[in-house]
Amino acid sequence: MACFSAPMYKYLPGLTLLSIVLSLFSLSAAATEPDNQxxxxxxxxxxxxxxxxxTQVLTLINPKRSATALSPFSTFKIPNSLIALDLGVIKNLQQPLSFDKSDYPVQPGWPKIWYEKPVDLRTAFQNSAVPVYRQLATDIGATKMQAYLDKFNYGNKDISSGxxxxxxxxxxxxxxxEQIVFLKSLYHGELAVSPDSLAKLKQVMLVEQTPxxxxxxxxxxxxLDSGKSLGWYVGYVENSDGVFYFAMNLEGDKFWPTMKKRLPIMRRALQQAGII
Incomplete structure (x- = not known):
């Protein structure tokens, strides 16, 4: 495992965030005892x-994997929500959202909150209502969806599988x-969407607020196709020192045990970095 802490990055001025990350891959081979393992x-x-x-990367564990492109799964609800808001498919945060049950029949094991009644955007987002977001993507349409992903430079921008x-x-x-770079662009209003859309998305994304x-x-x-389960946790934190972006993913043999590890691992890292 390769893992780096902030002091190793302060000598790389003038680089973009992604170039900072990429420039470190050559260092990983020489790192035998990471400082913050x-x-x-x-x-x-x-x-x-x-x-x-x-301005800098504070923690980077396994840089080879951090550069590996994987399915975003429900972290895509961040751009999907933003696109729907910016196009007016979702006009306000109180708008009831549902889906066509003939296209997406209710499946055993679905949480009831996904299908019992229409939900607002924050509820759909926080409860990862998959059929609601599949309906939103359909309502957005392929042409506009592709145009936004191109504009956002989101991952490989490939929507060809459906x-x-x-x-x-x-x-x-x-x-x-790439998740980090996208979140940074989102936070700083660099995605060429309306300020109102960004403000609404921020309300939807807020999961915890303290003093x-x-x-x-x-x-x-x-x-995944391999039979493994992939879990993600991405986002950012605002505190008195500024804004801090994070992204983590992990694979495991079993779905729910893998999913349960995401938040504890990430929260512990944010706590140790003095961010939360």
């Missing part, structure tokens, strides 16, 4: 974790490094 001892060969500010499923172990892939910080995040997870 204790940050996430559970995060080994099948896990990566990145924490960054606007308009309502390309982010669910389909053609769309994104790395943890010391605000945490905005989204989980994601699903089955």
């Amino acid at each position: 204790e940050t996430a001892p559970e995060c080994r060969n099948n896990c990566t974790l990145v924490i960054a500010s606007d 308009l309502d499923s390309f982010w669910l172990n389909g053609s769309l892939k994104i790395s943890a490094d 010391d910080y605000r945490l905005y995040a989204k989980t994601g997870g699903g089955k």
